[in-house]
Amino acid sequence: MNATASPLSSQVVLVTGGARGLGAAISRAFLGQGARVVVNYHRSEAAALALQQEFGGERVLAAQADVTDPAQVASMVARARAHFDAPVTVVVNNALVDFAFDGDARPHADRIGWERFATQFEGSVRGALNTVQATLEGMRESGYGRVVNIGTNLFQNPVVPYHDYTASKAALLSLTRTLAVDLGPDQITVNMVSGGLLRTTDASAATPEAVFDLIAASTPLRRVTTPAEFADAVLFFASPWSRAVTGQNLVVDGGLVKD
Template sequence: MGSSLDGRVALVTGAGRGIGAAIATRLAADGAAVAVNDLDAATAQATVDRIREGGGGAVAVPGDIGEPSLAGRIVEGTVGELGALDVLVNNAGILHRVPFREYTAGQWHRILAVNLSAPFFLAQAAVDHLAASGHGAIVNICSVAVTGFFRQIGYDASKGGLLTLTRSLAVELGREGIRANAVAPGFVDTEIAETGDLAKVRNKTVATLPLPRAGQPHEVADAVAWLASDESRYVTGQLVHVDGGWFRH
């Protein structure tokens, strides 16, 4: 077990599987007590069980972050179980691969609710706890898709908004000792990367990268752990790319 986050408490959304589970596991390995959020309570508990089996501390705080009224409950559930909140990781996200003309109002509102509005409301619910910690950190999981991709306009728009939200939070909350940063993964080997035609797009794209492979969830988690720790104490409002060289080829 590491020590860079000893004594701290982190809340990670969408942590039942994939990148979120890797982040929760890594933060726990670095010494944090982790509140694991997921839409599926059983999936959240599975991550908690794995962390505990490895000697870490974790609790499940399941709930649909797409419902604004639940943000306060999730944050207060974390503080009630673990006593504080030092790190908020907004990882949960959804993706619709739909042509622009076929995008429905329901899909548009849902993807913005989960990918953009939820990080806002969770940060708002958490801000007093983060300020009280003395080393509060918000890490938002963004995407290389902020540049715009085919058939995923809602996802791209929500992640672009999340990047701007991150920078605004950095400006707004810095004087309170809270840092806000974002991580932009490229193609990572997760379940979502196998959705529809994404596997074909991924395989074709990663072959052109300077590091010609898909990323692994733990590689994204490494960047998050750094941004959550005091090792990045003078870093805020930044976007850290974990993409194999996506923007340099």
């Protein structure tokens, strides 16, 4: 297998947190391109099994694992390889640990505790490290690999200071770039796709409608990005069309953030 002859339809894709919200949109985007998808979930078993039933077991494997636990991730990846008789060659690190975008309820700088930072770092950074380490052997064997990390435009435009979430995603961008350098010789690319507030996911369900309207008015497109639109950019980084792109962060927010 090589980068110029590996369409999405030939890939086994792992989407962490892939059963609901943005993750479900990403899973469906890959399935729409003919890929086989490992829909990872932590607690959303019913949603994951519904996707598996909708598309069939030949296309979807619903797989429970806590991404912060390396043993669980390794077991999930091994199960996926046995199920599809092929290694995972695309990883989308989307799982979000216990977070809601509710600016009114967020802890402010004078009272936020380190434990909230630790929780987000565990999910974003440790989770991504676990999935990369678990899939690296299969990607090297294939001579092809794609890692797409899900970020945020909040570290460029912290319109709402979600300290813990934003710091963890900034760290994930750093990991994205160092992994890109380390894994490039293996023909494995590592990139990030960063969004703003999406209309609407489970995490953004607590956001007041007025906030969505304010964001929409601030974008050149005059609307808030949808999960399906965001997922399109993830497909690009997983495809052969991005074979010379690595270590990059693409902001997909309707043009709100310019750099």
